[in-house]
Amino acid sequence: MKELCMITGATSGIGKQTALEIAKRGYQTVIVGRNSEKCQLTVKEIIDITHNYALDFFVADLSSQQDIRKLVNDFKERYDHLDILVNNAGGFFLQRELSIDGIEMTFALNHLGYFLLTLLLIDVLKESEPSRIINVSSNSHMGKPINFEDIWGEKRYNSWNAYGQSKFANVLFTYELDRRLKGTGITVNALTPGFVATNIGRNNGFLSKIIMNIASLFANSVEDGAQTSVYLATSPEVKGVSGKYFVDKKAAPSDRATYDLETARRLWDLSVEITGVNYPLEKA
């Protein structure tokens, strides 16, 4: 049986390149996107390049809890194993937006999307041990601790803080999940892809597109940006390695405050409260 890898946000940028590289290596590759047409085109493009026909896709808005639950149900109907999960879908929102569940969009998509999808897939990842979870965070998490007093920017919204804290949450989630997965054959790591020329931020109007076009002149390519995700997903060098933050395929320190157990537990409990899922169940 081919090893199966699911990559979210694989219709563009770093996720698409990650899916291509993983398909090239012969894995059964399942992409998740929010747009069916884009998913179909991406699958076709990857098959044309790799001649790996073990490609499939699911459509879900990962800021919607209902969509994530449906995605997981549909996935489990079609597949009985999952060896690698790459949580990659993310966004940057200049203006404060709310998800369909009434949650600030950056937090809903960038953090709760990872949290809920991962916890709903834990059983199938467990059945596929050894298995791997990879969380795409960002260097932008540095110096952006979670503001629990105004976590959804209700009093004051700042897009950079919202983005930074969501990426901080990715690291906290990785470390806390690692502690909870001890004794299992599932590993979980986070990474920064570096500054990469992608579509991120281009959803914020005409000016943002111009700024992103200029910024992309100084950015790394998607090939570079996907390297660490692909490494963590496939390399034998990181077999059994868990609970680390990676930069350029090397474990590196994350922001000091991400190692705080109480903060991680606080974010975990809040995420459980919002989504109604927990791991392990007895710690609810």
Ligand SMILES: NC(=O)c1ccc[n+]([C@@H]2O[C@H](COP(=O)([O-])OP(=O)(O)OC[C@H]3O[C@@H](n4cnc5c(N)ncnc54)[C@H](OP(=O)(O)O)[C@@H]3O)[C@@H](O)[C@H]2O)c1
């Ligand atoms: N680019 C950078 O410099 C950089 C730096 C550090 C970290 N990152 C992280 O890298 C990850 C990938 O970002 P990227 O730069 O490759 O951006 P991107 O080109 O905009 O790709 C984002 C992907 O996520 C999907 N997506 C967005 N909102 C979604 C939703 N509500 N439901 C489902 N899928 C959704 C997008 O779908 P569509 O194709 O339909 O838009 C796309 O496939 C993100 O987690 C980001 O925070 C990026």
